[in-house]
Amino acid sequence: MTSTHKNLIRLKAAAQEYEWGRTGSASLAARLGKNAIGHGFQIDEKKSYAEVWMGTHPNGPAHLFDDPSISLLSLISSDPTFYLGEALVRKWPSTTHIPYLFKVLSIKKALPLQAHPDKGLAEQLQLKDPSNFVDANHKPEIAVAIGEPLVGDKDTAFTGFVGFRPLEEIQTFLQKVPELAHAIGDAISVATFVQSPSTDLLKLLYGRLLRRGVEARDEVATAISKLEERIQKGASLGAPNGDELARLVLKVNSQYPGDAGVLATAFFMNFAKLRKGEGIYIGADEVHAYLEGDIIECMAVSDNVVNAAFDAPESLASQVDTFVDMLTYTARPVSHWSLPREPYPHSREGRTSKYDPPMEEFVVLGTALNSKNAKTEQLAAVSGPTIGIVTKGRVRIAVSRGDEQLDLDEGGVVFIPPGNDIRVELLEGRGPEGAGEVWWSTFGL
Numbered sequence: 001m002t003s004t005h006k007n008l009i010r011l012k013a014a015a016q017e018y019e020w021g022r023t024g025s026a027s028l029a030a031r032l033g034k035n036a037i038g039h040g041f042q043i044d045e046k047k048s049y050a051e052v053w054m055g056t057h058p059n060g061p062a063h064l065f066d067d068p069s070i071s072l073l074s075l076i077s078s079d080p081t082f083y084l085g086e087a088l089v090r091k092w093p094s095t096t097h098i099p100y101l102f103k104v105l106s107i108k109k110a111l112p113l114q115a116h117p118d119k120g121l122a123e124q125l126q127l128k129d130p131s132n133f134v135d136a137n138h139k140p141e142i143a144v145a146i147g148e149p150l151v152g153d154k155d156t157a158f159t160g161f162v163g164f165r166p167l168e169e170i171q172t173f174l175q176k177v178p179e180l181a182h183a184i185g186d187a188i189s190v191a192t193f194v195q196s197p198s199t200d201l202l203k204l205l206y207g208r209l210l211r212r213g214v215e216a217r218d219e220v221a222t223a224i225s226k227l228e229e230r231i232q233k234g235a236s237l238g239a240p241n242g243d244e245l246a247r248l249v250l251k252v253n254s255q256y257p258g259d260a261g262v263l264a265t266a267f268f269m270n271f272a273k274l275r276k277g278e279g280i281y282i283g284a285d286e287v288h289a290y291l292e293g294d295i296i297e298c299m300a301v302s303d304n305v306v307n308a309a310f311d312a313p314e315s316l317a318s319q320v321d322t323f324v325d326m327l328t329y330t331a332r333p334v335s336h337w338s339l340p341r342e343p344y345p346h347s348r349e350g351r352t353s354k355y356d357p358p359m360e361e362f363v364v365l366g367t368a369l370n371s372k373n374a375k376t377e378q379l380a381a382v383s384g385p386t387i388g389i390v391t392k393g394r395v396r397i398a399v400s401r402g403d404e405q406l407d408l409d410e411g412g413v414v415f416i417p418p419g420n421d422i423r424v425e426l427l428e429g430r431g432p433e434g435a436g437e438v439w440w441s442t443f444g445l
Helices: 028-036 072-078 080-084 086-091 119-128 167-176 178-184 187-195 199-215 217-232 242-255 261-266 320-326
Strands: 009-012 014-016 051-054 067-071 100-107 113-115 141-145 158-164 269-274 279-282 288-300 306-309 352-355 363-370 376-379 386-392 394-399 405-408 413-416 422-428 435-442
Touching: 009 072, 014 028, 028 051, 028 100, 028 386, 051 386, 067 072, 072 080, 080 086, 100 386, 113 261, 113 320, 119 320, 141 158, 141 269, 141 363, 158 279, 167 178, 167 187, 167 199, 178 187, 178 199, 178 217, 178 261, 187 199, 199 217, 199 261, 199 306, 199 320, 217 242, 217 261, 242 261, 261 269, 261 306, 269 279, 269 288, 288 363, 306 320, 363 376, 363 422, 386 394, 394 435, 422 435
Parallel strands: none
Antiparallel strands: 009 413, 014 051, 051 100, 100 288, 113 288, 113 306, 141 279, 141 288, 158 269, 158 288, 352 363, 363 435, 376 422, 386 413, 386 435, 394 405, 394 422
């Protein structure tokens, strides 16, 4: 290690403004921006602030907070072994990118109905359309709810559509909701599925609905309008959780009127509801559409996505066939996608949980402190790079090498090279509990 190497580096993250993001200071991504982005960042109450990105992906790379002319990627490239660790350099010798992309999302309305390609498909898509697919990597991801309870539901901090429902549930909806069959427009295939459900027929029906959402949008919109009118008149859907389904149809249709995604999500997909601190894992080629809430998200370092609904038809037309063909059509209860929160074995004071998905690029950690009886935490060194963001309170982060420390308010982002023990101290808590919170993504446990 030379004298120029630092072991605790404050980062300038990247902000992403998408139409589905929460607006102005209602957005957690915006509120964190003062310290995550810094350098004159001002909240515009009319703008939608969707994401904060922390990583090296070219679509939103981090830079050094104290010298924004230097990207994190260029710093790493100056000495990959020091900043990434020997294990990671050996594993992926052809790149100096951090293997994960760490994010905060603040969601006001449904994201596009989407899936992320596996590595083989990503390579094909990049060759075919490099302007829209700038990398050739897969993009499995996790989401952990970190926000306050949603309006009208004191137990739920995040909602989203994840994976396909069990086939028998879809079978029931096709029997009980005639507007769904009308929108699909293939009575014979619907009847065949009702008689004998299968994933092959699920693919056929789902593809039919999504293609008609682009090619026969008016007919699909008419079916949705009839269903909406029936719900508003108080009709029962005659299915399990019918009242919740009815509310979902009205909610999503108010966001994307007449969109095939209204039916493709509510009746085909699981509705996931997460309490604060609960997580889900979305593998490559898995269908999903997040709906509402603030989350920590982490994924393999990629920005590849294929959309099929909740977007302009002209944008979707070139994507729907790929989307329908790529999906896994895993049809399970929503618990199949649950990602458990577990004790973190490298936590020395027991105040950090881990979310460890079945992939090799990262593990996400959440450190929860309070000013009453849990003001400090110590994390043992790992063999790969770590990125952290303060989401609640004011904390001091110190590392074992070089005697370096930083005091950070909410939104402060740090990069820590491998081999460092990390000490976290809560300087000022928030709320009645005096809470402090730091989220981390790391490699090399």
